[in-house]
Amino acid sequence: MPDSRPIAVDAMGGDRAPHEIVAGAVHAVRERGLPVVLVGSPRVLYESLAEHDAAHEIPIVRAEEALAMDEGALASLRRPRSSIAVACHLLRRGDVSAVVSAGSTAGIVATGKLRLKTQQGVLRPALAVALPTLPHPTLLLDAGANAEVKPEILVQFGHLGAAYAELAFGIAEPRVGLLTIGSEAEKGNKLVRRAHELLDAAPALTFAGNVEGYDLLTGRADVIVTDGFTGNVALKTMEGAVRYAFDELRRSVSESRMAKFGAFMQRSRLRELSGRLDAEAYGGAVLLGLNGTVVVAHGSSSARGVSAACRLAADLSAGGLTSRIGERISAHRSR
Amino acid sequence: MPDSRPIAVDAMGGDRAPHEIVAGAVHAVRERGLPVVLVGSPRVLYESLAEHDAAHEIPIVRAEEALAMDEGALASLRRPRSSIAVACHLLRRGDVSAVVSAGSTAGIVATGKLRLKTQQGVLRPALAVALPTLPHPTLLLDAGANAEVKPEILVQFGHLGAAYAELAFGIAEPRVGLLTIGSEAEKGNKLVRRAHELLDAAPALTFAGNVEGYDLLTGRADVIVTDGFTGNVALKTMEGAVRYAFDELRRSVSESRMAKFGAFMQRSRLRELSGRLDAEAYGGAVLLGLNGTVVVAHGSSSARGVSAACRLAADLSAGGLTSRIGERISAHRSR
Numbered sequence: 027m028p029d030s031r032p033i034a035v036d037a038m039g040g041d042r043a044p045h046e047i048v049a050g051a052v053h054a055v056r057e058r059g060l061p062v063v064l065v066g067s068p069r070v071l072y073e074s075l076a077e078h079d080a081a082h083e084i085p086i087v088r089a090e091e092a093l094a095m096d097e098g099a100l101a102s103l104r105r106p107r108s109s110i111a112v113a114c115h116l117l118r119r120g121d122v123s124a125v126v127s128a129g130s131t132a133g134i135v136a137t138g139k140l141r142l143k144t145q146q147g148v149l150r151p152a153l154a155v156a157l158p159t160l161p162h163p164t165l166l167l168d169a170g171a172n173a174e175v176k177p178e179i180l181v182q183f184g185h186l187g188a189a190y191a192e193l194a195f196g197i198a199e200p201r202v203g204l205l206t207i208g209s210e211a212e213k214g215n216k217l218v219r220r221a222h223e224l225l226d227a228a229p230a231l232t233f234a235g236n237v238e239g240y241d242l243l244t245g246r247a248d249v250i251v252t253d254g255f256t257g258n259v260a261l262k263t264m265e266g267a268v269r270y271a272f273d274e275l276r277r278s279v280s281e282s283r284m285a286k287f288g289a290f291m292q293r294s295r296l297r298e299l300s301g302r303l304d305a306e307a308y309g310g311a312v313l314l315g316l317n318g319t320v321v322v323a324h325g326s327s328s329a330r331g332v333s334a335a336c337r338l339a340a341d342l343s344a345g346g347l348t349s350r351i352g353e354r355i356s357a358h359r360s361r
Numbered sequence: 362m363p364d365s366r367p368i369a370v371d372a373m374g375g376d377r378a379p380h381e382i383v384a385g386a387v388h389a390v391r392e393r394g395l396p397v398v399l400v401g402s403p404r405v406l407y408e409s410l411a412e413h414d415a416a417h418e419i420p421i422v423r424a425e426e427a428l429a430m431d432e433g434a435l436a437s438l439r440r441p442r443s444s445i446a447v448a449c450h451l452l453r454r455g456d457v458s459a460v461v462s463a464g465s466t467a468g469i470v471a472t473g474k475l476r477l478k479t480q481q482g483v484l485r486p487a488l489a490v491a492l493p494t495l496p497h498p499t500l501l502l503d504a505g506a507n508a509e510v511k512p513e514i515l516v517q518f519g520h521l522g523a524a525y526a527e528l529a530f531g532i533a534e535p536r537v538g539l540l541t542i543g544s545e546a547e548k549g550n551k552l553v554r555r556a557h558e559l560l561d562a563a564p565a566l567t568f569a570g571n572v573e574g575y576d577l578l579t580g581r582a583d584v585i586v587t588d589g590f591t592g593n594v595a596l597k598t599m600e601g602a603v604r605y606a607f608d609e610l611r612r613s614v615s616e617s618r619m620a621k622f623g624a625f626m627q628r629s630r631l632r633e634l635s636g637r638l639d640a641e642a643y644g645g646a647v648l649l650g651l652n653g654t655v656v657v658a659h660g661s662s663s664a665r666g667v668s669a670a671c672r673l674a675a676d677l678s679a680g681g682l683t684s685r686i687g688e689r690i691s692a693h694r695s696r
Binding site for chain 1 (some may be wrong): 431467505508509540541542543547548549550551553573574575576577578579587589590591593594595596597598599600601602603604605607610643664683
């Protein structure tokens, strides 16, 4: 049964808000057939929609405040009527099927927890990011929602991630790996050594054992769990390294005419490739464990990224992500 | 005053030991003019040297045991006569100027601490890795020697790293950054929040503030400090991501004849580039804070990697790395 409720798009969040966000919403409506409402300043959004001749196509829900990109968790308390807070409120009330925001991650996480509340039985919500492995992505969580966690929380992250991977990647029994610094059970710090024992004993989880930084892009596990500090450092390190490699390559191929010719021929393939590495193409991170689907698009999202995030949000919501997580958690309550 | 003492090369440590290690030692002696002794099984090494016609060129110091690559810290206690233990013993006695090993990192760290002892005033030795930024490398430490540390230890890592960067990269006042998950002082976990305060107040350290995973390869700081768990995950994530990018690129360029032609033209430039990204080219990691210079070559080191590690070991030893660290630590004892 398709959900006819729209997706609430936080139009004021993101480095390129509101114009790229509005353009992305227009794309999602026109090209993907997804119903959308924009949340933000009506005056600003009306003008922006008018540029696309879409002023009567997409509804606006008023929110006169917004969280700045450099504002953290506390801003969600200081600004109860921010665009992300209003979007979460619409989701809580059931007026929309999901929320999409390219705003400050810390602000979205804090506002989501405050407005939507954590699902029953879930110890901590986690930010999950799909990494571009083949034949299907690898899910990394937590990518930054919780800088400090306990071993039992990492086990729950395994359940949250497995529910997501089943739904979004169509994997029957997702293999869950634990990110650490050696393949043997006794490697790592206290947190991961205890988490290893718990994961090894966890019913209804296919534990793939310890994985290392190398394994994030090799597909050795379908879901990789870690604390939000390590996960965030790893994710940003990966993004930085891929950017470095491509920058170096670009530099090296433009140094001579011969090389330029080679680069010209490869351009289309390179573009296709970098699309696979690009967060915008796969829609962004998802905040798992709240009462409702929240997709966190990259802060620098263009219209394309916002539109992809809307697609992801609609699919996860239609697939019943929240109730799938609820079922797993209630069946396997941690001690 | 050039040091005429040889470098002790652990000939039995490494995935490709002893043959590639011996070949690397032969290269270091013949092409770089560095004096070397090989530590390991005389029968095996004699045969291997004979293949290079070098049996009378490079001395052998007997060690009949060796640590396997999958053996961890405990093996250093179980095998007091391993090749790495004997090499450290030679360094402790002053018979050699430095130690080079491509063996198990955990084994080298444990053996080094046991045999060479930590330098006076140093809380914990750290593994430092030079990342291939330009115009000079960026030093990341700890890359895996200590899975758990305290804030004061991260401040000391700043001093260890600064001493290294002054000597090896010729930087007058190295900028020390703290690896975490946001640029603001209050971001991160308890460890880094406290370390931020201490680094900010530390005399004789140029604190560059918080850096993120993105910044490992941008040169935003000359030295980046972190705990050995996070550092090891970040380093391996970076290696995996660069390998992924190049594998993807190789795949994409060999898919059609036209693309193959482009790849052919770029081959020499690509090779030069990947050399910059290759641990073997810059000699490996260095264990800082022990009474003597220990260079940890990559476990899969070829002859080229071993020879580069010998060059690095000779340069650091000749530059007085250990005494430079000692001076910094005694001048700025942490509370």
